[in-house]
Amino acid sequence: MTSRDTLAPVFRDVRAVVFDTDGVITDSARVHAAAWKTAFDAHLRAHPPRDPRLRRPFDVRDDYLRHVDGKSRLDGAAAFLRARGLDTPEETVRAVAADKERLFTERLRAHGVDAYPGTVRLVRTLRRAGIPRAAASASRHAGELLARAGVLDLFDVLVDGGEAARLGLPGKPRPDLFLEAARRLGVPAPRAAVVEDALAGVEAGRRGGFALVIGVDRTGVPDTRQRLLRHGADIVVCDLGELVVRGEPK
Template sequence: MSGPHARGGPRDALAPALRDVRAVVFDTDGVITDSASVHAAAWKRAFDARLRADPPADPAQRRPFDERDDYLRHVDGRSRLDGAAAFLAARGADASDAAVRQVAADKERLFTRRLAEGGVDAYPGTVRLVRALRAAGVPRAAASASRHAGELLARAGVLDLFDVLVDGGEAARLGLAGKPRPDLFLEAVRRLGAPAGQAAVMEDALAGVEAGRAGGFALVVGVDRTGGADTGERLLRHGADMVVRDLAELCARGGPT
C-alpha cells in the first residue's frame, strides 16, 4: 500500500482525528495569526469612546469594553458591522444604522493604523499543522470575516501555505451571511472541492464554532488561546467537538493520540 494513507505515510504525522478528513478550513484571526489581540484593542478604543460620548441609560451598562469576554461574546469572528451591532445592542446603547457604521469605521481606522505600524506573526503550532496537512495532501483554506486577512497572512509569510482564501471582501461580493451562519466556511470548503461532512474547521470564536456546527462539518476544533477558566467549556457548548490550546496538538508527535 502506498500514498498518504499508507502505514508510515504522511497522514501518520496527523492526530487520528484528522487522518480521514478531505479538507481543512482555518479561521484567520486568533487561529492562524496572532491578530485577535490587535482587533480587540481597536474595538476597545472604538467602543469605549462611543460609550463615553453616548452612554446607555442604565449606568451598569456603561462599563468599558472587555477585551476578552466582550470580544469573544460579541465581535470575534463576525463582520465589523455585525460585531458593532451586537455589542451596542447588548449594552442597550444606540444601535441605529448610523451608530453602528460610525463605530465600525472608527475600529477600522484604528486597526489599519496599528497594522501599518507593524505586522503580526503566525502561530508556530498552526504553521506546523498546516505543513503537515500539505505534506499529507490535504487541501487547506483560510477564511475570515476581515478584509485584511490576505494582507495579514502575507505579512506573516504563510499565505502560500493555503490553497484558498475567502475573506471579508469575497464575502461581501458574494453576499455571504456572517457567522454564526456557516456561509463563509461552506464557500471555502466548496472551493477546496470537498463536502463539509468530510472536512474540518479550526476556530477560536464562539460564533465560529457555531458556524462550523451549523455547516455540518465532520470535525469542529475550538482553539482556546485565552486559557480562561471557562473558555474551553464555552467553545464546546457552542459547537466544538474538541478544544486545544495550540494546533500543534493535532500533529501526532507530541500531540493527542
C-alpha cells in the same frame, strides 16, 4: 534532515481543512480587540448607557469573545452596542465600525502580525499529507495579514470579507463562508474540518455539517473551553501544535 511529524487521529477521515484567520492562524485577534476597545470606549464615554451597570469599559477578553469575535465589523459593532442598551441606528453602527477599522489598519501597518508556530506546523503537516487547506475570514484584511505573516502560500484557497461581500454571504454563525471555502477546495462539508477560536465560528462549523469542528482557546478565560464545546466544537485545544504527533528526524 526532515521531520516525521504526522497528524493526530482526529484527522483520520478528514479530506480538507478550513481555518479561520484571526486568532487561529495569526496573532491578530489581540490587535482587533485593542482597536475595538478604543472605538467602543470612546463611544461609551460620548453616549453613556442609562443603566450605570452597563457603563463599564469594553473588556478585551469577555466582551470580545461574546460580541465581536468571528463576526463582520457591522455585526460585531451592533451586537456590542445592543448588549450595553444603546440605540443601534445604521449610521451609529457604521461610525463605530469605521473608527475600529481605522485604528486596526493603523496598528497593522505599524506593527504587523505573526503566525502561531503551532498552526504553521499543523498546516505544513497537512500539506505534506496531501490534505488541501483554506483560510476563511470575515475580515477584508485576511490576505494582507497572511502575507505579512509569511504564510499565505501555505493555503490553497482564501475566502475573505471582500469575497463574502461580493458573493452576499451572511456572517457567522451562518456557515456560508466556510461552505464556500470547502466548495473551492472541492471537498463537501461532511468530509472537511473547520478550525475556529470564536463562539460564532464553531457554531457556524456545526451548522454547516462539517465532519470535525476544532475549537482553539487562547484566551485564558476559565470557562472558554466549555463555551466553545457548547457552541459546537468537537474538541478544544490551546495550540494547534497539539494536533501534530512529533516524530524523530530522519
